[in-house]
Structures are given as structure tokens and as C-alpha cells.
Amino acid sequence: AQSVAQPEDQVNVAEGNPLTVKCTYSVSGNPYLFWYVQYPNRGLQFLLKYITGDNLVKGSYGFEAEFNKSQTSFHLKKPSALVSDSALYFCAVRDQAGTALIFGKGTTLSVSS
């Protein structure tokens, strides 16, 4: 069975500092990995995905993530955090085309000014 772990409930960072939101995964086949962001009472906004190819994936709003197969990780990063980045972030995985995404529990990112 596939699963995703986000070990941190909350990440706090000062504006302008780099941020990292951690994610590890477990799948039986090749992983398809995703990051989404959610603002209060809203749906999910796509940030980036890894299907195949380069391990470093660049996404929306200056975010990027690095796929590490040996560590089964897909951490989300941004070089310089903004206060507006404060939101709930979800890592998700699927192992077969057309199947549903399985989500991690989410990490609340709080960026202070």
C-alpha cells in the first residue's frame, strides 16, 4: 500500500529565510509525487510534481522539490520565504496512472515578518 509521511505538523520560518517542508513516501512501484497548498476553506492549489526525469523539480511561486530515491523523500523547498506563503501544505503520492492521490497529514507553514 502506498503512504506519505509529513513528520512536522508545523514549520515556522522568518520572512526571507529558506524554508523546507519534509515528505517521505512509500510505494510499491514507481512513485508519482505531488505538492499542494491549501488556504483556509479553499481547495487545493497545485505546486509541483515529480513523474520522471530530473530529481530537482521546479514549481509555482518559487517552490522546488528534490526527489531522493534512496531516502524515499520529496522535500519541498523555497530559497526565500514570504509571509504570503503561510498556509497548509500537503505532499501526495500515487503509484499507478488514474488512481487517487494519497495525501500526507499536512504541514502548516507559518512565515513571520
Added chain:
Amino acid sequence: GAVVSQHPSRVICKSGTSVKIECRSLDFQATTMFWYRQFPKKSLMLMATSNEGSKATYEQGVEKDKFLINHASLTLSTLTVTSAHPEDSSFYICSASFGQGGGYTFGSGTRLTVV
């Protein structure tokens, strides 16, 4: 492209009544749609997978008779919460996969409050 429209965004209903939530794909054909439930500040829990023209596949622990899913066309899937109870209050989100590149799009969610 690949937009999913979900309605209503908010609904308040009385205990014992039924509520229907619609999810429409606006610019693509959604053969498969997914329904999730989200508790406050919690992850999205997959409830069921609906395939156009066939019965939905429910996840373990999800009551099929309470959460009725219909996917009668390639652009519309509905979730009906029957005989709603306060514990059914939650945020419900639909999703669809699209394209060859493994993309997913999500509705904006429905906040259901049962009083």
C-alpha cells in the same frame, strides 16, 4: 485548462435531510473522479473513486448508503449525503485526473454543516 467546478461552496442543513454536492469538469472529460473528506486542519481522506457509467468504489470504512456517489456523465459527478447527522459536518473536496502527464485538478470544496 482542466478546471473542476464544485457546488455549493457552503451548505447548512438540518439533521435527517439529504444534501447533494456537484462536481463538474468544465473543459475536459473526467472519466474518473475522486471524493475526499477533510476534517479541520487534517489531511484529505479518500472516500471513493467514481467512474463514469459504473458504480463507485468506496474506501474501507466509508458507508456506501450514506454517501451516495453518481457519475452519470463524463462531466458530472455528485455526492449525496443522506440522512445527514452533525458528525457528517466536514469539508468535502472532489478531484479528477486529466491528461497524459498525470495531472490532478481539485474542486474548491464544500463546507457542510449539519445542525
